[in-house]
Amino acid sequence: xxxxxxxxxxxxxxxxxxxxxxxxxxxxxxxxxxxxxxxxxxxxxxxxxxxxxxxxxxxxxxxxxxxxxxxxxxxxxxxxxxxxxxxxxxxxxxxxxxxxxxxxxxxxxxxxxxxxxxxxxxxxxxxxxxxxxxxxxxxxxxxxxxxxxxxxxxxxxxxxxxxxxxxxxxxxxxxxxxxxxxxxxxxxxxxxxxxxxxxxxxxxxxxxxxxxxxxxxxxxxxxxxxxxxxxxxxxxxxxxxxxxxxxxxxxxxxxxxxxxxxxxxxxxxxxxxxxxxxxxxxxxxxxxxxxxxxxxxxxxxxxxxxxxxxxxxxxxxxxxxxxxxxxxxxxxxxxxxxxxxxxxxxxxxxxxxxxxxxxxxxxxxxxxxxxxxxxxxxxxxxxxxxxxxxxxxxxxxxxxxxxxxxxxxx
Numbered sequence: 300x301x302x303x304x305x306x307x308x309x310x311x312x313x314x315x316x317x318x319x320x321x322x323x324x325x326x327x328x329x330x331x332x333x334x335x336x337x338x339x340x341x342x343x344x345x346x347x348x349x350x351x352x353x354x355x356x357x358x359x360x361x362x363x364x365x366x367x368x369x370x371x372x373x374x375x376x377x378x379x380x381x382x383x384x385x386x387x388x389x390x391x392x393x394x395x396x397x398x399x400x401x402x403x404x405x406x407x408x409x410x411x412x413x414x415x416x417x418x419x420x421x422x423x424x425x426x427x428x429x430x431x432x433x434x435x436x437x438x439x440x441x442x443x444x445x446x447x448x449x450x451x452x453x454x455x456x457x458x459x460x461x462x463x464x465x466x467x468x469x470x471x472x473x474x475x476x477x478x479x480x481x482x483x484x485x486x487x488x489x490x491x492x493x494x495x496x497x498x499x500x501x502x503x504x505x506x507x508x509x510x511x512x513x514x515x516x517x518x519x520x521x522x523x524x525x526x527x528x529x530x531x532x533x534x535x536x537x538x539x540x541x542x543x544x545x546x547x548x549x550x551x552x553x554x555x556x557x558x559x560x561x562x563x564x565x566x567x568x569x570x571x572x573x574x575x576x577x578x579x580x581x582x583x584x585x586x587x588x589x590x591x592x593x594x595x596x597x598x599x600x601x602x603x604x605x606x607x608x609x610x611x612x613x614x615x616x617x618x619x620x621x622x623x624x625x626x627x628x629x630x631x632x633x634x635x636x637x638x639x640x641x642x643x644x645x646x647x648x649x650x651x652x653x654x655x656x657x658x659x660x661x662x663x664x665x666x667x668x669x670x671x672x673x674x675x676x677x678x679x680x681x682x683x684x685x686x687x688x689x690x691x692x693x694x695x696x697x698x699x700x701x702x703x704x705x706x707x708x709x
Contacts, residue, residue, distance in 0.1 A: 440695025
């Protein structure tokens, strides 16, 4: 595979224009940490964006940062931490989960995170990656430079192209520069661990905590804490974990309220600051399933009230490991021994016995053969699928950018 490696906007435009002229589609690559997501591509050329890097403007007082799209997340987080700020949506690092070599396992880029719209446990309080995506500049599949948004949250009326590109997996445009909103780091973090619970009881307590006025910023259920690889919680089972963040007096007050409401009949443990951070980074990076080399991994989104039942239902039908995030609204499932990777069982569980259940399942890890043979993303109803095709036609009519990454032929 030959590679084009632009280092600025002009070279990026020329590279896409060259691909258009030759009729050879491009696979967009920056850090390479998400190459295993979506349908596998076998294209004659790649567009290496890793040379388009660097923080270009950062105004801590304005809570706004502009950077080249291939800027490593670690570089951005270091700059933000020096000013006491953070990426509130907690971009995950799935390198270990996807079994990437060490050279690619921790090469997340800002543009890649936004293109895949990846968010961590704090999403239930802070929102998704796309909610912090203020503006961008890039090149469409037509070879045209265009931009959208700006450096303020509200700037113009019209189409919100940032949200359109977030989650498009590089199929609509090659992004060269992005502007994001950042937030102050919390003064204090505390994690309450409620132990010895079954999935149903844990799910009920997580939803109760989320519905309370206590501003919970993380809510997860795991069966066995040893899967986290953390010595501080190495021998706990049936854990419902709730995170609180903010000023110290507020965190302590909310902690006492939640303990009174949720912990009267179970063992509890408390984690603070660095220990709390380590716990939620393990959840963010899906470490409970990281040792599942021989398993297919699904990311399933449903209403939080259905999470425990759905996880247990899949486990009754297949050889499964699973845990809950987002108070039960997100189920991580690792499946072994199913010819279709468990796709039929997982999607039937989402629909439910009456066929009216809603939700979606995304195949996160599977062999290239599996990712070619089944729908990696939740199949769309015909009207939405038709709309997706029209959007692709508008941005990339000749299928130059990541064709087939999300849906075959699109």
